[in-house]
Amino acid sequence: MFRTLAVIGLQFGDEGKGKIVDYLSSRYEIVARYQGGANAGHTVITGGKVYKFHLIPSGILHGTICVLGNGMVIDPIQLLEEIKMVKDYSPLKKIRISERAHVVMPYHKEQDMVEEKRKNNKIGTTGKGIGPAYEDKYGRIGIRMVDLLDKEKLEEKVKLALNMKRGFLEKEFNLREIVQSYHEAALQFKKNIIDTSSFLRKSIEEGRSVLFEGAQGTHLDVDFGMYPFVTSSNTTIGGAITGLGIPPHYISNVMGVVKAYTTKVGEGPFPTEIKGKIADEILKKGNEYGTTTGRPRRIGWLDLNLVKYSVEVSGVKYIAISKIDILSGIGEIKVAYAYKYNGKIIKKIPPDPSEISKLTPVYRVFEGWEFTGEDRRNEIPKNMKNYIRFIEEKTGAKVVIISLGASREDTKLLGRF
Structure with a gap:
């Protein structure tokens, strides 16, 4: 086991990183999240209880110290709700919040919906205000966690932001109410707002083990995803460095998480998308509904062209495959390993999304299998092994974990890492 390890999604998010x-x-000893906000959702089932996280790393359930890094955009009201959800785990003793992390304000959520409504090409936003919060960050009118603790300064900053957005927002906001509610919320976790970058660097230098957690997936990365159908932050390994304030060499290795098939929420190209009976069966068996939005996810076969690209961008050495049990009993299973494009065979996604719709996937067909969480102590079937070996062959990364069910216990370790 590596002393520090980053876990990254290799598809469109919802790969099962939370589990x-x-x-x-x-x-x-420490789990540190480096980007995104409440637009990402992780569902963890343990001891018969279901926990749905949007901000706090699921490591809180193990009593692990959980860091919310400077690269995140945090809704303090949502954060308080999650703190209450895990109150039995003494969260305020374990959570560390970056003083530099930006805050999702109520007007960001309004701006999110107004912008989406006025666009000709919809992105499929979650409506959680994430994009506008990052816009304000880079426009230098953002509110940071440290600002919430000084009521007078907070009022000045919120007033400026509202004045800048006047005429665009369709809803009126009460300045005093915003300042009061967000200041009071922050006071409840005032002692948890610290310099997390220094905390992490010191912890690593002292030999403590740290797990770096990304939200969403590589193909939603603002630079390396299918722009403009992307999120507003860097979901790839570079986001861990800037979103936590640590040097690159502090990350010992990178593990990528891949769903055994592909899902996508929102608009945008999806080369291996399928519809009909098989898609409906996977949707139902896999409970493929967004943790954040509740919307049904789009379903497709596994696309190793996308996964290979993700492996290369973030230097992924190890892969965990989630929901491989969902494919049990499906029958023949397809995996895309190339595309036909303008009469040629290619293995790279074009940067122009309008060209992606012209791709025809080239598939390898595998015989199906029967294997679920109840079988986790048994040898995995030959057909599943062939499927896993093909993933390793085409990506160059080693599969070390497979997930065979929704609960923590339904996980099988295939190799050391």
Whole structure:
């Protein structure tokens, strides 16, 4: 086991990172999340209880120290709700919040919906205000966690932001009410707002083990995803460095999480998308509804062209495959390993999304299998092994974990890492 390890999604998000991080967290002293906000959702099932996280790393269920890094955009009201959800785990003793992390304000959520409504090409936003919060960050009118603790300064900053947005927002906001509610919320976790960058660097230098957790997936990365159908932050390994304030060499290795098939929420190109009976069966068996939005996810076959690209961008050495049990009993299973494009065979996604719709996937067909969480102590079937070996062959990364069910216990370790 590596002293520090980053866990990254290799598809469009919803790969099952929350479960994998939960599985690994007991082996680490600190779990640190580096980007995104409440637009990402992790569901963890343990001891018969369901926990839905949007901000706090699921490592909190193991009593692990959980860091919310400077690269995140945090809704303090949502954060308080999650703190209450895990109150039995003494969260305020374990959570560390970056003083530099930006805050999602109520007007960001309004701006999110107004912008989406006025666009010709919809992105499929979650409406959680994430994009506008990052816009304000880079426009230098953002509110940071440290600002919430000084009521007078907070009022000045919120007033400026509202004045800048006047005429665009369709809803009126009460300045005093915003300042009062957000200041009071922050006071409830005032002692948890610290310099997390220094805390992490010192912890690593002292030999403590740290798990770095990303939100969403590589193909939603603002630079390396299918722009403009992307999120507003860097979901790849670079985001861990800037979103936590640590040097690159502090990350010992990178594990990527891949769903055994592909899902996507929102608009945008999806080369291996399928519809009909098989898609409906996977949707139902896999409970493929967004943790944040509740919307049904789009379903497709596994696309190793996308996964290979993600492996290369973030230097992924190890892979965890989630929901491989969902494919049990499906029958023949397809995996895309190339595309036909303008009469040629290619293995790279074009940067122009309008060209992606012209791709025709080239598939390898595998015989199906029967294997679920109840079989986790048994040898995995030959057909599943062939499927896993093909993933390793085409990506160059080693599969070390497979997930065979929704609960923490339904996880099988295939190799050391």
